[in-house]
Amino acid sequence: MLRFVRLTGLFVVTSLVVPLGVATVSSAKVTASPCIISLSPTATETLFAIGAGSQVKAVDTDSNFPTRGLPHTRINAFSPSVEGVLAACGTKGVKPSLVVISYDANSIAEKLKAVGVPVLNQSAPNTLAGAYAQIDALGVATGHSAQARSLVASMTRSIHASIASVPRHPGRSPRVYYELDPTLYSLTSSTFVGEILKAMGTTNIADPKNASADAGYPQLNAEYVVAANPQLVFLADTICCHASAASVAHRPGFSRISAVVDGHVAALNDDIASRWGPRLTLLVADLAKAVRSALADSRLWTKSAA
Incomplete structure (x- = not known):
């Protein structure tokens, strides 16, 4: 079962089901976040694609793309601790300015919110529109709104073209x-x-x-x-x-x-x-x-x- 959860990038089922849909934020909007922690392989890819890669200081153990530039600090997204996340920025006393998750393991979102750390919860969407909305939300939360909108526009064109390539x-x-x-x-x-x-x-x-x-x-x-x-x-x-x-x-x-x-x-x-x-x-x-x-x-x- 755990292998299934990992494989699907949090297409979570049975006892591990979490709400599916558009991102929710546990605190106020963050811009130009200096220390982002990504506990979602999908979010990691998006953050680097919209130009926020230099702000990412730690990622989950399943993040493997892009193949270059990922931080060395890793956190198990299926068993995260508040202490581990708080220490991931690498500077004593500096808290993450944004943590992105796709699975709320150990109720980490609530625990981080309690110590003043913003959390963006992006579980698997039900629709393409939901996927695009998550990219836009990451753009807003990191100060890269224009890049996020550009990425969504490019993806939309490509996906529409692929679907249209299937003849009636x-x-x-x-x-x-x-x-x-x-x-x-x-x-x-x-x-x-x-x-x-x-x-x-x-x-x-x-x-x-x-x-x-x-x-x-x-x-x-x-x-x-x-x-x-x-x-x-x-x-x-x-x-x-x-x-x-x-x-x-x-x-x-x-x-x-x-x-x-x-x-x-x-x-x-x-x-x-x-x-x-x-x-x-x-x-x-x-x-x-x-x-x-x-x-x-x-x-x-x-x-x-x-």
Whole structure:
């Protein structure tokens, strides 16, 4: 379970569910923050993308992008302490001017607020608009509003272009299974990735299993996936768990799935697929490429018509 939480960049489910949505701030707006602590891999990427990288003095242990320039000081975002966060600025008596989290482990937000440290809580959004709003919020909180707006505008253009690259396909709606880990956690159309897939005209096999307790990330079982017979499979667990088209084909019953038979199992980069910051444009481009390929494969639609 912990591996699933890490993989999805706080696409948190079951007992670890936290509210999903637009950022909330536990204190007044901060500008030109001299000491920022990022306990969110997505926020880390965004902070560096909007020009606030030099202000970031510590990041969580899962932050790994950009590949250069990250601070050496690391904090476990799943078990943070107030003492550890307060000491992360590196100067005695200097408190962080902003802490960004995507999961409120150990009630760290409330504890930091109690000692006068501003906290920006940015859990996984439900929509693209929510992802963009988080970037804008980081811009405001760090004194980089213009850069944040520019980044959002660039991402919006790129993502719209990728979605538009999928040709209209009346009567054809590829059945899609999006795998988050080998225990068959998936996502539904009520998540921001699911929203993107829906905009591309796909049918998400996880949607019928959507329940409020899952927050849009249900755990499916093998029998259900095989019976749903997805025509396109996305693997967001290729790095962590070495999932591949070959390993999927070796699962009981999966060799009969249309996506496996016809070669439409798309391998995604785990990090890119589990975050909602600047590199979301790369994920959407990969999704669009795979959907276009499935739509162009006449075998899928000949079988469907038979």
